[in-house]
Amino acid sequence: MTFVLSNPWLHGLVFGAVLVSVLMALVAFITWFERKLAGRIQSRLGPTMVGPFGLLQPIADAVKAMQKDFIVPKDADRFLFWLAPPLTIAFALATAAVIPFSKDVLAANLDVGVLYALAFSGLLAFPTWVAGWASNNKYALLGGMRMVAQGISYEIPMVMAALVPVTLAGTLSMQGIVEYQVASGWIIATPVGAAAGLLFLTTALAEGNRIPFDIPEAESELVAGPTTEYNAIGWSIFAASEYAHSVITAAIVSALFLGGWDGWWNLPPLLWMVAKTGFVFLIVTWVRWSLLRFRSDQLMALCWKYLVPGALLLVLIAGIQVSVRG
Amino acid sequence: MAVAVEAVATAPVVPTKAFVPDPYLDLDTYEADADLMTLSLGPQHPSTHGVFRVVLYLDGEIIVKAVPHCGYLHRGVEKLCEKLAYSNITPVLDKNDYVAPMLNEQAANMAFEKLMGIEVPLRAKYLRTLLAELQRIASHLLWLGTFAMDLGGALGGGTSVFMYCFRERELILDVFEELTGCRFHYNTHHVGGNRHDIPPGWPKLVHEALDTIESRLEAYLVMLEHPIFVDRTKGVGTIDAQLALELGLSGPLLRASGVDHDLRRDAPYGVYDLLDVQVAVDGGGDCLARYKVRLAEIRESIRLSRLLIDNVPQGPLSATKPLNMVTQFKAAAGQVYVGIESPRGELGTWLIASKDKPTNPYRFKIRPPSLHAAAAVPYVFPGHTLSDAVAILGSLDPIMGEVDR
Numbered sequence: 001m002t003f004v005l006s007n008p009w010l011h012g013l014v015f016g017a018v019l020v021s022v023l024m025a026l027v028a029f030i031t032w033f034e035r036k037l038a039g040r041i042q043s044r045l046g047p048t049m050v051g052p053f054g055l056l057q058p059i060a061d062a063v064k065a066m067q068k069d070f071i072v073p074k075d076a077d078r079f080l081f082w083l084a085p086p087l088t089i090a091f092a093l094a095t096a097a098v099i100p101f102s103k104d105v106l107a108a109n110l111d112v113g114v115l116y117a118l119a120f121s122g123l124l125a126f127p128t129w130v131a132g133w134a135s136n137n138k139y140a141l142l143g144g145m146r147m148v149a150q151g152i153s154y155e156i157p158m159v160m161a162a163l164v165p166v167t168l169a170g171t172l173s174m175q176g177i178v179e180y181q182v183a184s185g186w187i188i189a190t191p192v193g194a195a196a197g198l199l200f201l202t203t204a205l206a207e208g209n210r211i212p213f214d215i216p217e218a219e220s221e222l223v224a225g226p227t228t229e230y231n232a233i234g235w236s237i238f239a240a241s242e243y244a245h246s247v248i249t250a251a252i253v254s255a256l257f258l259g260g261w262d263g264w265w266n267l268p269p270l271l272w273m274v275a276k277t278g279f280v281f282l283i284v285t286w287v288r289w290s291l292l293r294f295r296s297d298q299l300m301a302l303c304w305k306y307l308v309p310g311a312l313l314l315v316l317i318a319g320i321q322v323s324v325r326g
Numbered sequence: 327m328a329v330a331v332e333a334v335a336t337a338p339v340v341p342t343k344a345f346v347p348d349p350y351l352d353l354d355t356y357e358a359d360a361d362l363m364t365l366s367l368g369p370q371h372p373s374t375h376g377v378f379r380v381v382l383y384l385d386g387e388i389i390v391k392a393v394p395h396c397g398y399l400h401r402g403v404e405k406l407c408e409k410l411a412y413s414n415i416t417p418v419l420d421k422n423d424y425v426a427p428m429l430n431e432q433a434a435n436m437a438f439e440k441l442m443g444i445e446v447p448l449r450a451k452y453l454r455t456l457l458a459e460l461q462r463i464a465s466h467l468l469w470l471g472t473f474a475m476d477l478g479g480a481l482g483g484g485t486s487v488f489m490y491c492f493r494e495r496e497l498i499l500d501v502f503e504e505l506t507g508c509r510f511h512y513n514t515h516h517v518g519g520n521r522h523d524i525p526p527g528w529p530k531l532v533h534e535a536l537d538t539i540e541s542r543l544e545a546y547l548v549m550l551e552h553p554i555f556v557d558r559t560k561g562v563g564t565i566d567a568q569l570a571l572e573l574g575l576s577g578p579l580l581r582a583s584g585v586d587h588d589l590r591r592d593a594p595y596g597v598y599d600l601l602d603v604q605v606a607v608d609g610g611g612d613c614l615a616r617y618k619v620r621l622a623e624i625r626e627s628i629r630l631s632r633l634l635i636d637n638v639p640q641g642p643l644s645a646t647k648p649l650n651m652v653t654q655f656k657a658a659a660g661q662v663y664v665g666i667e668s669p670r671g672e673l674g675t676w677l678i679a680s681k682d683k684p685t686n687p688y689r690f691k692i693r694p695p696s697l698h699a700a701a702a703v704p705y706v707f708p709g710h711t712l713s714d715a716v717a718i719l720g721s722l723d724p725i726m727g728e729v730d731r
Contacts, residue, residue, distance in 0.1 A: 042485065138363065211478065215713070219372055220373040220716050221716045222712075289485075291482065
């Protein structure tokens with residue numbers, strides 16, 4: 001055991017395998033949770049029939065999706081069409097590697113953890129565009145275009161918002177940022193940190209394709225955006241990666257701004273991390289089921305006119321704070 | 327409440343519009359270097375409200391030209407009605423404007439009665455007017471739900487509004503079910519009066535439904551009057567008064583363009599002459615104005631329904647006897663036109679009867695308000711993005727069953 005933990009390669013492999021399995025299982029039940037919550041928000045029950053409280057609904061869904069025939073449209077680019085779903089889930093899950101779940105539970109304590117996470121998060125636009133292009137469908141193409149435009153634009157304020165905790169903590173390592181927060185208070189507790197956290201969450205909503213920023217998928221306009229032509233397990237993988245991305249983003253928000261695994265009452269740090277992630281995900285879901293969608297140009301305007309200057313300002317303030325502190 | 331007051335109080339303004347789209351734009355003469363994409367929106371599409379197809383020519387995401395195609399739901403209703411006896415036409419017409427079937431029945435039967443010179447008893451008039459107003463509430467609620475869904479998508483806040491609206495609409499359908507035994511295709515109007523009398527306890531049920539709807543309306547308006555909603559609707563899909571009149575728009579669309587016109591007040595039928603109908607007018611002409619006008623109409627219909635339900639007089643419900651045979655009603659040769667204010671505008675029935683066929687109409691023509699709304703598409707879409715197109719189509723609210731007949 002000590003050998004496994006001390007060897008970085010084996011450590012990464014074991015933790016990665018565990019993390020992916022746990023995350024995928026979690027994602028399945030996160031969909032149940034979201035459907036239940038959406039049901040309650042909309043004054044209906046949500047899934048109730050499969051298993052107690054409909055808990056087995058995600059499994060039923062997955063089995064159904066796997067049984068279905070995966071149809072590739074005649075004029076689609078077969079190779080890219082097949083490639084897009086695995087790429088999406090790979091990029092979505094890769095981000096999880098640097099998330100510190102406690103002092104020891106961490107797949108890879110990278111020195112550039114924040115950069116790594118944001119890079120993979122930004123890369124997610126790429127397989128979506130591949131899917132949109134490969135489908136040879138106009139709705140999918142438009143969706144893919146929107147995804148790229150939105151992904152690239154929102155990457156900028158997102159990175160800058162993440163720069164605030166990085167500047168304050170003086171490290172790019174996720175674990176380092178959490179340890180800084182354990183020592184000198186959560187970043188959300190400072191005004192600049194709170195603003196940056198809000199900004200980060202907003203941009204994360206856009207990156208994660210969630211309402212009010214889900215214009216690439218925009219069911220009412222683009223049918224299903226890049227995933228219009230996908231069905232069966234291909235579509236399920238897209239859906240799963242969207243949820244995985246949401247959950248991981250929630251975890252990143254918790255680590256960067258909410259003190260990560262730090263907590264009170266001697267509860268296990270892992271529990272704190274999971275609770276915080278769940279809380280952020282709850283906010284994201286609640287927002288999703290209560291807001292309408294922006295238009296694509298309004299989305300861009302919001303990003304470039306408000307979020308980017310705002311994020312720049314926050315980085316500046318954080319820098320001044322740090323230099324004053326010495 | 328703020329919305330209703332504002333919408334009613336606004337004086338009709340005729341907006342001026344700089345950009346007038348050309349629906350017959352020759353795409354060959356459009357900017358030569360533009361890379362246009364043809365996108366066929368519909369007939370199978372989540373937001374075309376049935377089977378409507380619009381061929382869009384997109385420059386990037388901006389619509390350059392829009393060509394609507396209808397007819398996917400054509401059922402030959404008018405021809406069918408010419409083959410049917412007067413008494414058998416009503417159930418067929420329920421399927422026309424399938425969001426407000428009550429009004430279809432009323433429109434046709436009023437035309438038959440006018441043709442045959444039958445005077446409807448006052449009780450039936452009250453009941454018909456009440457049913458029309460209740461149906462208007464249900465129809466506008468369904469519109470609000472689907473419109474929010476167009477703006478917010480099937481997996482988001484839009485669906486929440488949709489669910490709420492359907493929940494409230496359900497109350498109205500319950501009321502109708504209590505009266506007629508049917509939730510939707512009622513077949514309750516017939517020539518000379520109504521078929522189903524008010525059951526005991528029904529007025530109380532109506533009052534309860536109206537109270538619930540009114541209180542919940544306030545609650546979820548908070549959600550709708552969100553900055554995002556206003557951003558998405560304000561200045562989008564502007565139809566000025568002149569264009570609206572030229573297109574033959576009517577109902578909420580016309581009133582949202584600043585033309586103060588409502589058949590309930592201007593050409594009263596039923597017992598509308600006894601009521602003081604407050605007509606909501608808004609000069610904006612955009613999606614937001616159409617939303618405000620419809621919301622104000624829901625409130626007005628709630629008010630009118632309360633007045634009506636408390637004052638239904640006693641008396642016979644029908645001027646004609648129960649049917650023994652389908653050929654009972656015979657009309658003399660002649661022609662009539664009757665227009666009523668359906669939730670979507672002027673629903674007209676034009677009827678010609680000939681001497682050779684006294685039991686059937688010789689020609690039966692429906693003037694559907696939705697057809698004119700759908701005709702506005704090529705004038706309103708150009709210059710907007712694809713997202714706006716969906717919002718505009720939602721706010722125009724064409725019901726394809728009625729457009730295609």
